[in-house]
Amino acid sequence: MTDEGLDRDTVMADYSKLKVGVLALQGDFKRHTHQLGQLGSRTLEVRTASHLEEIDGLIIPGGESTTMDILIDRFRLRQPLIEFCQIKPVWGTCAGMIMLAKNIEDNQANVSPLGLMDIDVVRTGYGRQVHSFEQLLMTKLNGEDITLRATFIRAPMITRVGKSVQILIEYNGSPVLVSEGLIMASSFHTELDNDTTLLEFFMGRFLLSQK
């Protein structure tokens, strides 16, 4: 991944030529399509393989990874998703990150991740719901100091990152935002607040630079 596109003035970015899909099998996909709409991007709720042919990039939202795993097979999306993610930008949040991982450590429910990113995760690594939390994350993205209002909901923890994985943000000694090639993954949610900072980063770095 080069830094091409990083210097773009995101305030002036024109997202209207992009069509970004959100995997809509289950979860908070409407929060993502809403935010994409706010930025002026076209969106599509992705439920079939043919939907993938229409979009420039994909967000795999939060939800239940066990459910998503089952529905990905039930609706014959596994191979099309893998092929899509090998050539187009994708961002997985929370359950979406679990689906992108190479390996799930606590794999009691036999979820088969798509295995597209060289990371290992522990599901609900930050604890059950009573331990869910909101945390301000201060970091530098695009050379700018930014603050993200991050919500960790029964969040997965990244326990290993491969050599080709770039750690973008760490929290309490664990990576929480990582990228590899055209893939970005986060343990946390930013779409629960009206904060499009991270979405704009994803769009600028991975999508506009592709166009």
Added chain:
Amino acid sequence: MKRLEDKKHKVKIGLAEMLKGGVIMDVISAEQARIAENCGAVAVMALERVPSDIRADGGVARMADPDIIEEIKKAVTIPVMAKCRIGHISEAQVLESLEVDFIDESEVLTPADYKHHVDKWAFNVPFVCGCRNLGEALRRISEGAAMIRTKGEAGTGDVSHAVRHLREINTAMKSLTVTPEEELYTVAKDFQVSIDLVRIVAKEGKLPVPNFAAGGIATPADAALCMQLGAEAVFVGSGIFKSDNPEKRGKAIVTATTNFQDPSMIADCSRGLGDAMKGIQAEDIPEEELLQTR
């Protein structure tokens, strides 16, 4: 309603957001919980008896045995919910100490307090509460509920009351969006909630927490109907494990919930499911035996 913006409350609503588009299934054992998870349920509700048995058996229905809840928690990786009696602060505290992921302060169990609900702001675990109309929904939200569901009439397999409650809430919300400001004060007074909360609904045209359907859902088409009427996810109680083929029916209800706008998909998944739960017509139940009036 500044409390709705609290960090703690937003984290509670966050889990409800993640359950959207999914099916939450009632289970009474670890084995049933595993079947539910394999069907694609987004969460299970741990119970001692499903609502249709509670209705048939009579007597006092209480929180489940902690052993059952622990076994179910161990059996699955999806969130585990459990029910406490209305107003039963101690049962709610016990469930929080067991680290269930959501508490349903439920009319399906025998109420412990006929006057007061649990102060749900005092908890770290999120609560879901049932309602029949907008006033009831907003009172529960005022008390700190992070999710609202329709009451319907549990344990009947008759979806008509869930439909009535969904429609009633939708109509009331729509009408609030065109209600003049001076009349909102009267609405707040009638609903017995703060004017601030009424203003939020009047402005947004929707509840400030996710709105799910429950009560009498027994078929894939029932689930799709509730979704079409604006429910953001569905609870299925007796409808699955009181049917001929729970696994097949459970899967079909999940498929129909995801694809509620696709009738041919719902037709496909509705084939050969065997008998649905027999059920009873909710209209035939005498007023004093209705669970929803609790």
